[in-house]
Amino acid sequence: MQRTHRHVQRLLNTPASGKPPYHWHQVLGMLTAVTQTRSAAGEAALRRIAVFSGKLRLDPSHGLPHAMPPEDLIRLVAIQQLARWDRRKHRDVICRAAEVTETDAVRRLAKALVL
Amino acid sequence: MPQPRVPPFIIDSVAVAWEGAPHAVPLRHHTTLQFVPVPEWTAAGARHPVAVVGGSRPILHVVFRRTPGAGRVGGQVWRIGARSRGCPRPVSRNIRLSFDGRGLSGPHAFQLEDPLPPGPGKIRLRWHWHATADRRHQLSITRLQCYLPRSSPLLPADWAKQPELTPPKSGALPRRWVYEKVMKWSCQWTLGRTDDKAICDRLLRNLPRSGLQYAKQAWSVPDMLNIGGGYCGGMYRLFQALAGAQGVKVERRSYLVDWRVESPRESRWCAITVHDPGLNRKVPLEAASTFHDDDRSSRKRGPVVRRHVRRYRFWGQPGAMADGHCINFLFYRRRWYLYDASFRTLPVALMRFKLPPVSSRPLAVDGLGDFKSAYLANAVGHMLGTLEHNDRLYRTRHPDPEDPKFTSKESVNGLTVGTRLIPARQHDITFYWQD
Numbered sequence: 001m002q003r004t005h006r007h008v009q010r011l012l013n014t015p016a017s018g019k020p021p022y023h024w025h026q027v028l029g030m031l032t033a034v035t036q037t038r039s040a041a042g043e044a045a046l047r048r049i050a051v052f053s054g055k056l057r058l059d060p061s062h063g064l065p066h067a068m069p070p071e072d073l074i075r076l077v078a079i080q081q082l083a084r085w086d087r088r089k090h091r092d093v094i095c096r097a098a099e100v101t102e103t104d105a106v107r108r109l110a111k112a113l114v115l
Numbered sequence: 116m117p118q119p120r121v122p123p124f125i126i127d128s129v130a131v132a133w134e135g136a137p138h139a140v141p142l143r144h145h146t147t148l149q150f151v152p153v154p155e156w157t158a159a160g161a162r163h164p165v166a167v168v169g170g171s172r173p174i175l176h177v178v179f180r181r182t183p184g185a186g187r188v189g190g191q192v193w194r195i196g197a198r199s200r201g202c203p204r205p206v207s208r209n210i211r212l213s214f215d216g217r218g219l220s221g222p223h224a225f226q227l228e229d230p231l232p233p234g235p236g237k238i239r240l241r242w243h244w245h246a247t248a249d250r251r252h253q254l255s256i257t258r259l260q261c262y263l264p265r266s267s268p269l270l271p272a273d274w275a276k277q278p279e280l281t282p283p284k285s286g287a288l289p290r291r292w293v294y295e296k297v298m299k300w301s302c303q304w305t306l307g308r309t310d311d312k313a314i315c316d317r318l319l320r321n322l323p324r325s326g327l328q329y330a331k332q333a334w335s336v337p338d339m340l341n342i343g344g345g346y347c348g349g350m351y352r353l354f355q356a357l358a359g360a361q362g363v364k365v366e367r368r369s370y371l372v373d374w375r376v377e378s379p380r381e382s383r384w385c386a387i388t389v390h391d392p393g394l395n396r397k398v399p400l401e402a403a404s405t406f407h408d409d410d411r412s413s414r415k416r417g418p419v420v421r422r423h424v425r426r427y428r429f430w431g432q433p434g435a436m437a438d439g440h441c442i443n444f445l446f447y448r449r450r451w452y453l454y455d456a457s458f459r460t461l462p463v464a465l466m467r468f469k470l471p472p473v474s475s476r477p478l479a480v481d482g483l484g485d486f487k488s489a490y491l492a493n494a495v496g497h498m499l500g501t502l503e504h505n506d507r508l509y510r511t512r513h514p515d516p517e518d519p520k521f522t523s524k525e526s527v528n529g530l531t532v533g534t535r536l537i538p539a540r541q542h543d544i545t546f547y548w549q550d
Contacts, residue, residue, distance in 0.1 A: 004516040025526040029513035105549040
C-alpha cells in the first residue's frame, strides 16, 4: 500500500510541484484502496482526508463530483469508513469534519455519527 | 434685480433598504458578499438598484444638504415633495429642517402615495423633488432601478451555505437578503406571473438565458455566479434562491448512488450515467469513455453494445454515501412537480409521489410513485454496475494506486443497463436521499 499512501499524500499536499493534477477517477481509486482493508496507514490517511481544509488540484476534463465539491465528497467517504472501523477512536476528526465542511449532508452525517 | 433661483438645499441621499425598512429587500453582491450600499442614491453619484415587495408602499429615508451661501434655511418649515411619471410619488410633507455642522439634515421619512405595481417585475423610480416655503424651489432628480418581487423573499438559510450565512466582521446579517443578480433574473424572467408553479416554470425555462453552464467548478450560488456555472450541487440551490426571491418555497433533494455489493462478483449500482450535456453545453464536459450498453428489450436478452462516448458519471462508493444528482421539487395543488435545473427546461409532474425524507438509509424508487418512469428513466440514461451478462462479467473498477501506471489510468466501466429496462418493483434501484 506504500504507493497508495504516497498518492494520497501528494493529493493532499497541494500544490504539487510540477506534477500533473490527478483525475477524479484516480482519487476514487485511492479512496477505494484505503477503505478496502483496515490498516494504521489507511486510518491515518482517512483522518487527514476527513479534516482536509485545502483545495484539491484536479483535472476537470475527466469529471468531478456533481453533488458536492471534491474535498467534501472525499471527506464524506472518509468519515463513514472511520466510523465503521472505530467510531469512538475517530470521534475527534469526525467532529472536526463537521466544522470544516461546506456541505450540509456531510455536516449532518458527521454529527449523526458522533451522537 | 431678481435673486437667482438657487435652491436653498439639495437632496443629498435617498435610502430605500435602510435598516429595518418594511417591504425593502437588502441586496448582496455575489463577488464580495458585501451588501449593496445604502443609501442607494446619493448626490455624490451612487446609483444602486433596490428591491421592494411589489404592491407595497415603501418608506424612503431622505437626507438634505444645505446649499452653501443659501442664507437662512434651518428652522423654517418647508413643504417637500416630488412629482413623478410612471411611478408612485412620495407623499409631500411639511418639515422643519435643521442641519448639522456638515450641512446635512437627519433622515426624513417619505412614504409613497400609492402602492408600487404588483410583482414580479421591475420599475424605474424617477422623482423630481421640490421644496416650497415662500416660493417653490426645484431640488434634485433622483432615479432608482427597483426590482419588485411578488412577495417577501424566503430566508436565505433555505438555500445558502454556511459561509454565506456567517455575519460579516463589521455588522450583523439581515434576516432576509437576496443576491442582486438572483433578484434581477428572478424578477425579469417571471414578469407578471403570480402563481407558484407559473413562477417556477418560467424560472426553469429561462435559466439558459443566464449564460450559466453546467459542469463548471462551483457548488454554491455565489461561486456559480462568479465563474459562470456549476454542478448540480450548486444548480439546485440557485433554483431555490431564484424561486425564494419571489417567496416561493421549493424543496431540494439529492439522490446519491447506493453502490450495493451484492455478491463477490456483482455490484449494483456503481454510478448513474447522464447523456445530456447540461445547461448551455453542446456536449458533456467529461471526456469520452467506453461503455458496454445493455439496451435489450425487456423480453429479449440481446447483445451488449460497446460505445465510446461522452457521458457524465455520478459515482457511488461501495457501501457508503457518495455522489449523486441534485434536483428540486414543488408541491402545488396536492401534486409534486420535479425541476431539474441542470438538465431540463420543463418540469415533470409526478403521480403518487411523496417527497423522500432526508436519511442515511437507502430508499427504493419503487415507493416513489412514477418517479422512475416519468423522470429517472429519461434523465439517467443508464445505470452502471458490475454485472454478468451472457456468461461474461463486466466489472467496474477504478485505477489501482499500486499500479505503477496509475497516473495514466482511468476508471473502467462495467455494464450500463438502460434505466428504463430495470424493473421498478424489485428494489433494484435504491438511492440515499439528502438535501
